Amino acid sequence: MFLGVSGLAALYQITNQEEEITYTDFLKNYLEVNQVSSITIYKNETSRVNQASIMTLRGPSKRLMIMNVDNFLENLERFQTEKGLSPEQFIPVNFEAQLDKGKLMDRVLNVLYFGVTVTLVIVLFQSLKSSMGGINKGSGGAGGNDVFGFGKSNVKQFGFEQNVKVKFKDVAGLDEAKLEIKEFVDFLKKPRKYKEMGAKLPRGALLAGPPGTGKTMVAKACAGEAGVPFFFVSGSDFVEMFVGVGASRVRDLFKQAKAKSPSIIFIDEIDAVGRKRDAKFGGNDERDNTLNQLLVEMDGFGTDTNVIVLAATNRKELLDPALTRPGRFDRSVDISLPDIEGRKQIFMVHLAPLKLDPRKTMEDYARRLATLTPGFSGAEIANLCNEAAIMAARANKIYVDSDDFEMASERVMAGLEKKRTISEEERKIVAYHESGHAVVSWFLQGGHPLLKLTIIPRSKGTLGYAQYLPNESNLESKEELLDRICCILGGRIAEEIFFGQITTGAYDDLKKAYEITHNIVTKFGMSESIGYIGFQEGEFLKSYSDNTNKKIDDEIKQIIEDQTQRTRSLLREKKEFVDNLATRLLEKETLDLQKIIEVLGERPFPPRSNYKVYLEIKKEDSKQTSE
Incomplete structure (x- = not known):
């Protein structure tokens, strides 16, 4: 049988006199050194594989197998262009149908090859099965001749x-x-x-x-x-x-x-x-x-x-x-998350296929969206642009406009708006809860600037939603982190002050407050009682003793208690602002930045980072609208 296979292989080589070369050989040994005089491609309509005859300047022609003729021609043209050749100097390429000579022989050989191969596999399988008593999975399925590949x-x-x-x-x-x-x-x-x-x-x-x-x-x-x-x-x-x-x-x-x-x-x-x-x-x-x-x-x-x-x-x-x-x-x-300029470049790529409202340029859309999406990855930016286009198509619009992008950003960040009706008591609690967050973040310098406030339930489980614009600075001080803890606790403290009781709505807030405090104590070395130590913690191991563990727990508890008292004092002082904001929120359900400023006044701190850029863009939009 093996002699028969060898004889068939030899016969096949006799019918194909040209030596077959690989693409690497074609590139390095012939194309790069200008040894190709012409190329003839024999297109085969019944097979995915085509043959090319490479006429060389040194010796006999060579045979090259081609899967995709269009890609081959495109790359050949690009290669010659990069070498500085003009179209008149390109290697001539001819096309011919598959050679009739030997066509019948090729088909016969293919059938013979298939029959011999199937027979050989069956014989080897039977031999392997009889010698090993079946395939032993534990003794090396990839060993030997790797019969099954x-x-x-x-x-x-x-x-x-x-x-x-x-x-x-x-x-x-x-x-x-x-x-x-x-x-x-x-x-x-x-x-x-x-x-x-x-x-x-x-x-x-x-x-x-x-x-x-x-x-x-x-x-x-x-x-x-x-x-x-x-x-x-x-x-x-x-x-x-x-x-x-x-x-x-x-x-x-x-x-x-x-x-x-x-x-x-x-x-x-x-x-x-x-x-x-x-x-x-x-x-x-x-x-x-x-x-x-x-x-x-x-x-x-x-x-x-x-x-x-x-x-x-x-x-x-x-x-x-x-x-x-x-x-x-x-x-x-x-490869880290992009900064504001990087996000703008990514938006320019993903906005290009969209049919945008011509009242603004693509760069205007990209700048504004880049400021609104801190922490977004390239994949999330692509998803946001796609969601905006879907929303515009769903509303039967002619163009994708700013409202579509705003709705898409809210959907990506907080989920879809839920249509279910909640009780008036729940609405009121959620309004004061979100207003507590908003007022604390507005009047503490370390708080994130607020852009939008809503009490419409979202599909990601939130009964209210506040959109902030975090500062993209790489460094944060201890004071800024403590201010953020106060902002997180603002919703729970507002419930306590205005209703005399607390609800389960602050569960996620408490978890975030603990994570920040835990990092202050164990990773950032910002605790006076623990010292300048950054502890290494694994999933199952802690690199410190039980005594140190108790000190860390006590310090975390003390920091959260201190910030709770600080937040309580601030909200009692600004109680009227919380009440006014919650009342307006119950009326309108959603408040944008301009309406928030009408209630709370201008934020008493100079804007930083992308918030400053956002305010500048808002001013430019207002001027264009008035003009």
Whole structure:
């Protein structure tokens, strides 16, 4: 049987005299060195695979297999344009139908190949079953000859043949990250420039940051710009119930990448396979073996190939130190939440497809929305723009306008408005509760500026909703944090003052107040009784004694008690403001910034950060409206 297969393979080679080359060979050995005189593409209507005959200036023609003809032609044109060639100097490309010669022979051979392969698999399966008594899952499903292909990596390949449409221009708000990744692309495209200076090709880059900030988007842009084979795989693709499969898949992935070097490997969510190896609590031998193989492939003997590894994770702290060291991941690129300017750039990208109200420019919309969305990631900004377009379409509008974006932001932050009716007593409690928050934040400098107040129930479980505009400063003082605790407690204290009783509505407020106070005492070193100590706390372990734990609990309780007394004094002093604001809120249900200023007066502190920008934009809008 094996002799028959060998004979068929030889016969097939005789009918196809041209030597087959890979895309990497085509690029490096023929196209880049100007050794291609013409290309003839034989289109096959009955198959996804097409053949191209590469006529060379040195020796016989070569055969190249093509999956997507359009992508091949597009990349060929781009490659020649980047080399500075004019259209008249482009390599001539001819098209012909699939050759008739040998067509019948090809079909016969295909049928024979299929029959022989099926027979071979059946024979091997029967042999394996009789010798092992069935497949033993615990003894290495990926061992031996890997009959069922468990050891093959589930990699998706992109490159010269299959385009990725995302480019660096499509990635907004990540200028620093793009700069670092662009250097990898530039190194692959122009290696001589760096090698002349003695620089070595970096082994890899780790993209780390919160969810939705654009880590995978940066990798897509790298794939779209690199012009070299790009291999995409998820960290979970290495995980399998069979012993030894993960390590085998790692070997197979790097084998494919090395065969087509220079190339890029992108491993998404690498923490699925790259977690710390810790013998104290036991471990997962299969995952550790997979990680060990990954470490060896990235930096071990025989790794002198032009293969760059990019990886993304939301949990950088969980990764093994051997994986994150220089030599494996030479660069760690932190992709954080965008600032106000970054959000503006991201909004410009996602507003472009929308049909906006022409009374304002796209930049006007982007500036205003950027000020209203502190802490938003790129994914949340894309969701907000999409929600605004959906709301405009639902209302049968011609354009997406400012009201749609405002409603969309409220939906993303607080949820949909609920239509259920609540009792008058509940409405009154919620009105005074939200007014208590609003007044304390208005008259304390560390409080977040208030933009909107409503007592309409929301789908995320809130009976009222206050929209604030947090300061985007990276540093906060102890006084500012204490002011924020007072603002959080303002709703509960307002209920106590005006109704003589408290309700369960402040549960979430109390949780937030505890978290801030706990950080003041244990992480920020802002407690006089505890001292300048930042304690390390794990899920199951605490790095301090029971005596210290009691001191921390007492200090947290004391701080919350002090701020409760301070909030109570402030609300009694401003009781009339709370009453007026709650009364207006019961009448209108929703109050914007202008109506809040009418009740409370101008905020007695100079505006900072994005609140200042927001007020400037409001003034510009008012001028345009009056004109």
